[in-house]
Amino acid sequence: MNDPLEPYYKTLDEMKQKGLYTPVRVLESPQGPWFTIDGKKVLNFCSNNYLGLAQDKRLVSAVIKAVKKYGVGPGAVRPISGNLKLHMEAEAALAKFKGAEAAFLLQGGFIGNIVAIQTILGKEDIVISDELNHASIIDAIRLAQIKNKFIYKHLDMTDLERVLNEAKKIQGNHLMLIVTDGVFSMDGDIAPMPDIVRLAKKYGAITMVDDAHGEGVLGQGRGIAHHFKLHGKIDIEVGTLSKAFGVLGGVIAGKKELIEYYRQKGRPYLFSTGLTVADTAAVIEGVKILSRSKSLVKKLWDNAKYLRESFQKLGFNTGSTQTPITPVMLGDENLAKTFSSKLFEHKVFATPIKYPMVPLGKARIRVMPSAGHSKKDLDFGLKIFEKVGKELGVI
Ligand SMILES: Cc1ncc(COP(=O)(O)O)c(C=O)c1O
Structure with a gap:
């Protein structure tokens, strides 16, 4: 007898072909500005831990x-x-x-x-x-x-x-x-x-x-x-x-x-x-x-401003953001997926955001600075974005 759930399994294959399948990475350390994935220390550029409180002592x-x-x-x-x-x-x-x-x-x-x-x-x-x-x-x-x-x-x-x-x-x-x-x-x-x-x-x-x-x-x-x-x-x-x-x-x-x-x-x-x-x-x-104290919130906004302005100077499109949420617009789902994989190869972790989280054709990498990032951290991330952006013809 056919498995009545078979159509769902087929959907998974289709999602993989269209770049819509989301494999999930496993964190092996606290949720800080840098963390460990697959034994590799990577820059955390996409968490919602805005103020660094998730690992605050x-x-x-x-x-x-x-x-x-x-x-x-x-x-x-x-x-x-x-x-x-x-x-x-x-x-x-x-x-x-x-x-x-x-x-x-x-x-x-x-x-x-x-x-x-x-x-x-x-x-x-x-x-x-x-x-x-x-x-x-x-x-x-x-x-x-x-x-x-x-x-x-x-x-x-x-x-x-x-x-x-x-x-x-x-x-x-x-x-x-x-x-x-x-x-x-x-x-x-x-x-x-x-x-x-x-x-x-x-x-x-x-x-x-x-x-x-x-x-x-x-x-x-x-x-x-x-x-x-x-x-x-x-x-x-x-x-x-x-x-x-x-x-x-x-x-x-x-x-x-x-x-x-x-x-x-x-x-x-x-x-x-x-x-x-x-x-x-x-x-x-x-x-x-x-x-x-207002210092954590201030640091978050200072980091956000620096990051957004630097992305724009490099030629990336950061959409209409007014807050620390910093989308780097890419459009195509497979491009966003490839961009994210290449970032990871160079020790920057930023997941692709794609359908159904955003409409089809509006895929992006949503970069999230936190109060825990130093200027050196942000510069490292920006350098890798520039490298991958040029390699993939985005900038
Ligand atoms: C706008 C918005 N509302 C609600 C939620 C859900 O919040 P929580 O993760 O606490 O359930 C999220 C989280 O993704 C969100 O971004």
Whole structure:
């Protein structure tokens, strides 16, 4: 009898032929500015460890101390018997740091988006979404089974207003949500939140931002609301602790009553165990470090500026980025794959970003500087990019 799963295996072969198959490298050392892969020390040019906190000794010490006190796991979902004092401390610290009334700690940014959307929107409600929003927002909308979905052109406020006019016609007494990434993860551009908030007010909508790449990066690390001085004006702020904060986790910040509602009704909170002791203790320490000093965030932005300007001087196209996310645009999927392999031969690790992460034909290498990189590290990476770029006729 034929294996009913055979078509999937064939798809794998096709993906390999088209350069769409993603083999995953294995790290053999901490997630620092350099790390070891296949026994080889390579420059880490593509992690989301923006501030170097993933291997910061202060976080490691805080984690060891907490694990000695609390053990490793919470043992149950938080509403039953797994709600640690540490979880509450982390939530209070995050709310204070971000200038929000309250914060809700979850198991990841992906889950944060699901809780934020699915818990308050249903079939008859309306969602208005930027065309380049992250997959986790798209999946959250699907999970909520929202029928009335409107997409506006990327960052285009004229198009958003056109869509709001359309949506308004069917709104009745239903909830209307405008949702956007804060920093777009593949391009590094920033959503114009002041305009989005203004339009939302005009048309009776609420606003949500996924600040995964703004958390720890924008607004002196406090996120996009701080960056635009919009404290209390964005209804739902979702963030991740899995990038700049160096661990694993998600956070929703907003009004006390909204967070309380999520706590009572959010399914991934009610039916899935909360963060581990290690992740939670590390978040508390990370917030402490960023509250005390701006130096890590400053170093990240200085490195980002230097890297972007140097790529541009070399003749690479870095797209429309406004943040440390530095895409080196290549277009063709196989070119991106070959480019990345050649970088690796010369000890630079930067994975190709291709479909389905970006549209077909828009493949790129997304370079991510961190506060942990020295100027010498960046110059090394740039030298290799120049060499490979010339070899492959990109510059
Ligand atoms: C924009 C955006 N939102 C959400 C997520 C998911 O965050 P997490 O890894 O914490 O689940 C990511 C991570 O890739 C992201 O880039």
